[in-house]
Amino acid sequence: MRSVTSSGANYEEACSAESKADFIHKMHIVLKELRESSYWLKLLHKAEIITNEEPSSILTETEELIKIVAKSVITSKGLRK
Incomplete structure (x- = not known):
């Protein structure tokens, strides 16, 4: 929750x-x-603390946010390919 x-x-x-x-x-x-x-999220899902399908969609959204933020950092640094 903190992260x-x-x-x-x-x-x-x-x-x-x-x-x-x-x-x-x-x-x-x-x-x-x-x-x-x-x-x-991965750890909680593998430990079966969270067992429904929701973690999968949340994890997908988290991975998409990681890509967006990483691209923003790259663009801000002027490291475009």
Whole structure:
């Protein structure tokens, strides 16, 4: 729960960044928190603590957010291919 709410809070912080470097730094934190959320969802599902289909859709959405945030960091750094 902490990593999920932290990623949202850090995203809000990134939206109010004081500089490009600050934005990139905060988006890196968002990325870390989303990856942690993904880890915990997988762990809870494998341990059968969560057994319904919902974790699958939440995990898919988390993975999509990871891709979006990672692309945003890459674009912000000017590392486009």
